[in-house]
Amino acid sequence: MSLPAFADLLERLIFTPGRNAKLALLRRWFATQPDPDRGIGLAAIAGELSFTLAKPSIIRELAAGRTDPELLAMSHDYVGDLAETVALIWPEADPRPNRPPPDLSEVVETLELAAKADIPRIMADWLDVLDAGGRLALIKLVTGGLRVGVSARLARQALADWAKTPVEEIEEVWHGIPVPYRPLFDWLEGRAERPDPKDVPVFRPPMLAQPLETADIAALDHTAYRAEWKWDGVRVQVSAGPGGARLWSRTGEDYSAAFPEIMDSLDFHAVLDGELLVMREGEVAPFADLQQRLNRKVVGPKMLREYPAGLRLYDMLFDGTEDLRPLPFDTRRERLEAWFARVKPRAMDLSPQVAFVSLDQLSALRDGARAAGIEGLMLKRGDSPYVAGRPKGLWWKWKRVPLSVDAVLMYAQRGHGKRSSTYSDYTFGLWRQDENGGRELVPVGKAYSGYTDQELVWLDRWIRNHTTGRFGPVREVEKELVLEVVFDAAQLSGRHKSGVAMRFPRISRLRQDKPAAEADLLETLMAMVENRPEA
Amino acid sequence: MPPHPDTWLRVLPQGLFCEPGDFYIDPQAGVHRAVVSHGHSDHARPDQAAVLGTPETLAIMTARLGEGRAGRTQQPLTYGHSIEQNGVRITLVPAGHVLGSAQVVLEWQGSRVVVSGDYKRQPDPTCEPFQPVACDVFVTEATFALPVFQHPPAQAEMKRLLESVALFPERAHLVGCYALGKCQRLIAELRRAGYERPIYLHGAQASMCALYERFGIGLGALLPVPRPAKRGETVLAGEIVLAPPSAESNPWSRRLADPVTAVASGWMRVRQRAKARGVELPLVVSDHADWPDLLDTIEEVGAPEVWVTHGREDALIYALAQRGVRGRALHLLGREEDEVEADVAEAVQAEAAGA
Ligand SMILES: [Zn+2]
Ligand SMILES: [Zn+2]
Numbered sequence: 001m002s003l004p005a006f007a008d009l010l011e012r013l014i015f016t017p018g019r020n021a022k023l024a025l026l027r028r029w030f031a032t033q034p035d036p037d038r039g040i041g042l043a044a045i046a047g048e049l050s051f052t053l054a055k056p057s058i059i060r061e062l063a064a065g066r067t068d069p070e071l072l073a074m075s076h077d078y079v080g081d082l083a084e085t086v087a088l089i090w091p092e093a094d095p096r097p098n099r100p101p102p103d104l105s106e107v108v109e110t111l112e113l114a115a116k117a118d119i120p121r122i123m124a125d126w127l128d129v130l131d132a133g134g135r136l137a138l139i140k141l142v143t144g145g146l147r148v149g150v151s152a153r154l155a156r157q158a159l160a161d162w163a164k165t166p167v168e169e170i171e172e173v174w175h176g177i178p179v180p181y182r183p184l185f186d187w188l189e190g191r192a193e194r195p196d197p198k199d200v201p202v203f204r205p206p207m208l209a210q211p212l213e214t215a216d217i218a219a220l221d222h223t224a225y226r227a228e229w230k231w232d233g234v235r236v237q238v239s240a241g242p243g244g245a246r247l248w249s250r251t252g253e254d255y256s257a258a259f260p261e262i263m264d265s266l267d268f269h270a271v272l273d274g275e276l277l278v279m280r281e282g283e284v285a286p287f288a289d290l291q292q293r294l295n296r297k298v299v300g301p302k303m304l305r306e307y308p309a310g311l312r313l314y315d316m317l318f319d320g321t322e323d324l325r326p327l328p329f330d331t332r333r334e335r336l337e338a339w340f341a342r343v344k345p346r347a348m349d350l351s352p353q354v355a356f357v358s359l360d361q362l363s364a365l366r367d368g369a370r371a372a373g374i375e376g377l378m379l380k381r382g383d384s385p386y387v388a389g390r391p392k393g394l395w396w397k398w399k400r401v402p403l404s405v406d407a408v409l410m411y412a413q414r415g416h417g418k419r420s421s422t423y424s425d426y427t428f429g430l431w432r433q434d435e436n437g438g439r440e441l442v443p444v445g446k447a448y449s450g451y452t453d454q455e456l457v458w459l460d461r462w463i464r465n466h467t468t469g470r471f472g473p474v475r476e477v478e479k480e481l482v483l484e485v486v487f488d489a490a491q492l493s494g495r496h497k498s499g500v501a502m503r504f505p506r507i508s509r510l511r512q513d514k515p516a517a518e519a520d521l522l523e524t525l526m527a528m529v530e531n532r533p534e535a
Numbered sequence: 536m537p538p539h540p541d542t543w544l545r546v547l548p549q550g551l552f553c554e555p556g557d558f559y560i561d562p563q564a565g566v567h568r569a570v571v572s573h574g575h576s577d578h579a580r581p582d583q584a585a586v587l588g589t590p591e592t593l594a595i596m597t598a599r600l601g602e603g604r605a606g607r608t609q610q611p612l613t614y615g616h617s618i619e620q621n622g623v624r625i626t627l628v629p630a631g632h633v634l635g636s637a638q639v640v641l642e643w644q645g646s647r648v649v650v651s652g653d654y655k656r657q658p659d660p661t662c663e664p665f666q667p668v669a670c671d672v673f674v675t676e677a678t679f680a681l682p683v684f685q686h687p688p689a690q691a692e693m694k695r696l697l698e699s700v701a702l703f704p705e706r707a708h709l710v711g712c713y714a715l716g717k718c719q720r721l722i723a724e725l726r727r728a729g730y731e732r733p734i735y736l737h738g739a740q741a742s743m744c745a746l747y748e749r750f751g752i753g754l755g756a757l758l759p760v761p762r763p764a765k766r767g768e769t770v771l772a773g774e775i776v777l778a779p780p781s782a783e784s785n786p787w788s789r790r791l792a793d794p795v796t797a798v799a800s801g802w803m804r805v806r807q808r809a810k811a812r813g814v815e816l817p818l819v820v821s822d823h824a825d826w827p828d829l830l831d832t833i834e835e836v837g838a839p840e841v842w843v844t845h846g847r848e849d850a851l852i853y854a855l856a857q858r859g860v861r862g863r864a865l866h867l868l869g870r871e872e873d874e875v876e877a878d879v880a881e882a883v884q885a886e887a888a889g890a
Contacts, residue, residue: 012699014806015815021703021795028702067682068857074850075683080807088683088804131687132804414784420796420813421788460786473813 002037002103003130005029007137009041013148017416022150026158039180040104042159044141046152048179049108053116054123054142059086062120062127066091083145087136090127101129105180111142153251163188168205168388171252176200199243203252204271204317204325205388206237209378209395216396217359225379226329227354227362228314230397232287232375232489232503233277234294238311239318240266247276258297259309265346270339273315275351277373278307282349284373286491288501313340314351314378317386325386332386366400375488376400402486403528405430405520406511408441409481412463413474415448423463423475424448424456426507428483430498432522441479442522444498450486450506458510482511482519490528500525537645540672540840544641544648546865551650551674551844553641556623558587560639560650563868569606570625572652573636574599574715581605587612589627591635591750595715598746614663630654631665632822633716634747640668649836650674655821656828657686660723661716661752665832673838674865677846678823679801686801686825689720692818693728699795699816700775707771708816709794711780714740716822718777719747721799722754724820725775733758735771737778737787763790783813801825833860 012025026045030038043049063072063086072089079085102110107126114122123142127135140146156174160167165188176197177184186192212220235250245266247255256263259276278285278293285307292307293299316336317325324332333353340350354377356362366377376399384394407428415424425448429441451459462481469476486508493501500522545552550562558568565582572578572588574595579588586593586606590613596605612618614637617626622644627637632653639650649670656665679686700708712718718740725734733756736744744754760778763770772792782788783796798814801821809817824832829851833841840861843851852862 008695012816015809015817017813017815018793021706021815024702068854070853071682071850074847074853075681078681078847079683079805084806085683088685091682092685132685414813416813421784421786464786472811 002033002041002105003101003107003126003138004134005033006037006041006044006104006141007130007133010137010140010146010148011133013045013150016149017420019154022154023158023161026150026155027162030159030162035182035185036180037104039182039185040108042155042181043179044104044146045148045150046155047146048152049141050144051111051142053114053119054111056082056143056145058120058123059083059139059143062086062124063089066124083139083143084136087132087139090132090135092131093128097128099125099129101134102126107138107141151251152253156252159184159188169194171203171205173197173202174252175202175246199241201239201241201244201246201271203239203246203248204237205252206235206250206273207315207386207388207395208250208390209380209397210390210392212379212396212398220359220379220396222356222359222362224381224383225396226333226382227356228351228378228380229354229369230375230378230399231275231277231284231312231351232373233275233284233290233312235273236276236311237271237273237317238262238266239271241269241320258293258299260299261304261309261347262311265348268343268345269320270316270343271318272311272313272336273317274311274313274348277310277312279310279312280308284312286373287489287503288491288493309347311348312351313348315386328383328385329380330382362398366398369400374400399488402488403490404484404486404508405444405525406482406514406518407444407485408479408516408519409463409477409483410441410443410479411474411476412459422456422460424460426459426483428485429479430520430522430525432498442498444496444500444522444525445485445487445502445505447483447485447505447507450508451510455507455510480516482514482516483507484509484511490525492529498522498525500529537671538643540646540648543643543646544672546867548868550867551865553623553643555643556620556625556641558620561652568620570639571596572630572639572650573633575633575653575713578652579605584608585610587618587625589613589635589637592637593635594746594750595635595743598742599715628666628668629663631656631659631662634662634719634750634752636662636716638666638668640670646671648672648674649838651676653678653823654832655824656832657689657821659689659720659822660727661719661747667832667835670836670838672840672842673833673836674842674844675829675833675851676823677829677843677848677851679821679825680829680843680847680851682826682850684801684804684825685827686804686821687819689724689820690728692799692820693721693724693730696725696775696797696816696818697728697730699797700773703795704773705792707769707773707791707794708775709783709788709791709796710775710777710818711782711796711798711814712740712777712800712820713822714743714779717799717820719744719752719754720822721777721820722757723752726753726755730775731755732774735760735774735776737776737782739779740777760790769793830854830858834858 009029016022067089075089076085156170157167160170173195183195187194237248239246247259247262278289289307316332379396381394407430410429411427412423413425427443427446429443431439432442434440463477466478467475485505487502487505489503491501543554549564549566551560559566560570561572561578562569567584569583570587574592579596581600581604583606585608587610590611593609593611612627614627614629617624624642626640628640630636630638630652641648647670649668653676654665722734735758744757761770769792795815797816797818799818799820802808803817804819842863842865844865844867848864855862
């Protein structure tokens with residue numbers, strides 16, 4: 001009964017907005033499903049299964065052979081998604097054939113061995129014994145369209161919660177074990193030792209920094225710390241060796257395929273920690289440029305030319321097979337520099353250390369650094385080993401003082417999960433001259449954090465009492481309420497109507513005291529933009 | 536030769552009009568004489584001078600519209616009985632849609648038309664099952680007239696609901712459903728599935744449940760949704776709450792413990808639709824005929840001609856043509872396409888009234 005059970009799981013995951021509810025659904029899957037199906041289901045959700053022969057065109061042809069073409073077209077038009085249309089419209093045989101629905105493992109094994117010409121018949125036989133949910137799960141599974149809103153990281157977290165094992169321990173072995181992860185389940189259920197990934201590159205959970213608050217600064221012995229710039233890119237880990245090479249995000253998402261220029265340079269044996277950036281002649285481009293690359297799974301030559309990615313290194317976890325993580329930060333830094341000088345890897349450079357004699361000096365440096373690509377400073381204890389997670393007091397991130405504007409609330413939208421009855425997402429705008437010499441509000445950003453619980457309650461009530469229009473879940477409100485919005489950076493953007501994008505905007509204060517007419521102008525925000533073309 | 540039905544049944548702005556009988560069926564505005572198929576607001580409009588319907592439908596109209604607005608004179612007619620109106624014979628036959636819902640069978644000079652109102656063929660413990668009547672013209676709805684609509688058995692959907700309740704004992708389950716019909720059917724189906732705990736009701740649902748019970752439909756223990764004892768606390772973790780659709784977006788729902796929002800409707804069959812509504816647990820339970828039931832019913836009544844009142848008439852008429860049945864779209868105004876949205880207005884009123 002495994003494919004129907006898997007269909008149930010997918011169905012619930014797709015509609016469940018809450019992280020905790022998703023974790024509960026996945027835990028139940030691990031606890032109740034037999035091997036190897038639970039592992040195959042896990043792989044499917046984590047995006048680690050793919051079939052090459054079963055194309056969407058096969059599904060379309062199958063459906064066309066069983067239904068009236070006109071009715072199929074009307075239905076497709078109504079439903080929108082082809083896989084779902086076929087799953088819903090597939091005529092059920094009455095009585096249903098007296099065969100059990102396939103197990104997940106049967107689906108995987110059969111499709112791996114099948115000749116291409118046999119696939120339509122095999123699929124049809126399965127579709128005949130499934131209900132609509134099962135048919136949709138099967139079609140999405142084999143044509144590769146499972147989108148259930150669960151990251152591989154969340155799936156591993158559920159595995160960790162279910163097995164009462166730290167997720168870091170699972171992540172260290174995860175990438176070395178093939179689907180359906182039998183050795184993993186054997187270990188988690190106490191039947192076997194922890195699997196040894198040997199040479200296969202595995203993800204090492206990274207060491208994270210805590211935000212440095214004003215209260216912490218006084219207690220800081222600055223001589224114990226080293227400073228580096230905090231780059232506005234994406235934290236990544238590269239792992240290369242005789243067993244292959246990988247590029248991971250800081251949550252263990254595999255970026256390898258999207259950054260071929262980095263992968264090309266991984267002809268060494270080491271595990272490195274650094275920042276993924278778009279760099280042009282050593283200059284860091286704004287985050288928006290990196291986003292162009294992150295948004296796509298495959299990149300063409302034009303992308304590679306216009307948005308060249310590089311890696312700025314700041315730590316070394318393994319040198320060959322030697323685990324450097326227990327060593328102090330200063331020693332690892334020396335090893336990294338020596339290794340870098342020796343290997344001279346392409347598409348990489350070293351993140352420089354920033355010299356300072358006092359925290360005051362460092363603070364001035366931090367606030368002076370408005371260059372694109374710098375978010376602030378990192379402070380790392382010279383004697384800190386590399387510890388997975390967010391250990392207290394070893395690494396600090398010290399972001400520069402955020403920028404701020406006073407904007408006018410324009411639209412509000414209900415949140416998800418616990419916030420589904422509350423208007424908690426806000427679109428705000430700034431003033432600009434219109435063609436007739438008057439002033440109009442232009443939306444400049446969206447924020448859904450920063451406010452307190454009391455402010456949220458107040459905002460929700462205000463929005464309900466000042467609604468002027470509704471579009472689905474969105475309410476347009478009277479343009480009367482001023483919000484103080486803080487953000488980390490402003491960058492030019494062709495994708496925004498205002499021409500400017502804000503990084504991490506959040507609501508810092510409600511300015512009920514301020515008339516909307518006195519909110520800021522778009523020009524004010526424009527003046528904060530970092531990536532202005534040189535005049 | 537008996538007269539063709541289009542010579543004595545016409546579509547007027549107010550609705551379907553029987554000329555020799557001088558009455559409307561389910562008119563959209565107040566008229567001098569109306570035959571009403573069932574109590575839903577898109578069929579039973581206020582301020583008719585004279586209304587004919589089943590005793591259940593008349594009681595529902597009085598409950599929904601208020602004493603003064605549910606017909607100046609009400610004439611009850613029980614299932615299977617007939618009366619004559621200016622030579623037109625009127626018989627009410629069960630439609631299986633909600634309590635009291637009827638097909639209006641009209642006979643004049645040897646010609647017979649069945650105006651089926653809204654109907655379904657799935658079993659429903661809260662109302663009499665649909666009875667097919669052979670006729671010359673069958674007038675049908677087409678709410679779910681696309682082959683993608685095939686409603687699963689209600690018991691299978693109840694099983695999914697109860698599994699979810701077991702999986703999330705720390706959360707309330709808030710099921711959005713139409714106050715008339717769907718709500719009571721869900722309760723009865725939950726009881727059939729062995730669920731014996733009290734079921735909690737939003738104020739908008741309670742009065743209709745009481746009416747069903749007066750007509751002998753047992754629904755078990757029903758309780759109003761309590762207020763939390765203290766500010767900031769929530770109630771009804773692990774319990775099932777029935778409320779009008781969209782109640783989850785009202786501040787009212789904040790008193791419930793981290794609710795799983797479910798909606799019971801035939802539209803939930805299509806994911807995009809369920810996703811767009813932000814439903815966490817879509818339950819495909821409908822009081823309308825699905826695609827196979829529409830086609831089977833039309834075959835059973837054997838009518839050579841079918842008139843389609845509202846819904847996806849294009850697909851249905853296309854499919855009928857292939858079966859040699861003549862189809863005609865009536866384009867009746869005012870029918871609710873969406874059984875879920877139909878209830879929102881009533882729910883908002885109920886909330887305003889302090890429910
Ligand atoms: Zn109805
Ligand atoms: Zn209706």
